[in-house]
Amino acid sequence: MELMSSGKVWDLAVVDPPYGIGAENHAGKQENGWTQWKQKEWDKATPNKQYFDELFRVSKNQIIWGGNYMTDNLNPSMGWIIWDKGQRDFSLADGEMAWRSFQKAMRSRMYFTLF
Template sequence: MITISNEDNMTLMSRYPDQYFDLAIVDPPYGILNKTKRGGDYKFNMKEYSQWDIKPNQAYFDELFRVSKNQIIWGGNYFGELWLRSEYNKGFIIWDKNQPETLNNFAMAEMAWSSLDKPSKIFRFSVRKNRNKIHPTQKPIELYQWLLKMYAKQGDKILDTHLGSGTLAIACYIAKLELTACEISENYFQQAVEKIQADLPEVSISYPQSGLCLIK
């Protein structure tokens, strides 16, 4: 079951008891998009997403760690407080974007902080295959499929506090894993639902109440 809602993530997390989720895989705003248009970002409204490109505060991370047993947090290099939670940070994750080093204004990789006591890993997948984005920070479905294969197991409850384009929801559906996710923007929420339906035409989508979507 994939359950996605159009709501604030603090509201969603407040409904769950301590350590309810086995693994949180989240991609919160890094606070860096509010700068210069680059590459494929030209089609996105800079004024619009500068309004949400705000780094989460301490309360968000405290709640995330309360409701989940383990966490994979994209943009870990932007959130210094994460590294202070443990004296031994081992299992960080790198997405090698296969970006030419000559493109000085493009990152060649992205980093995720992880609470998992596992060796650090690198996933190599060209960012150029991640086209036709509906969200400026959209991650490839293939990246999330790899993460789930490496770090999740059947029966796990997965949490995503920033649904964005819905690519993690698609990967969880394919992997037959339960996901609870939310997106605060009504526009991105609707686009994510449309993308899920387009990529997974066989799914059954229901709306038991406003702002809530169940995918089977």
């Protein structure tokens, strides 16, 4: 927080904060069977109101992955992004949701390509 700038200098902030789902208590499917994840502390809680206040203060627009877990700190939005991973049993979820500040129609994508 202390490293954030003093005004709306960023046109877009794309963030993927902890979802607060306690990921350390889950198992994941591997090619050769199921495996337990090691105990971690990073996913015990979602960011607090101060985090979101600062994020909105320094950025004009936002895309927040996992926003469906943080709606208590986000305004209603019609602009959700739905990422359908296209691979069933790939992880604990078939897709991910991102809240976005743009008030435009929801979009769904089968996958993303990173270069």
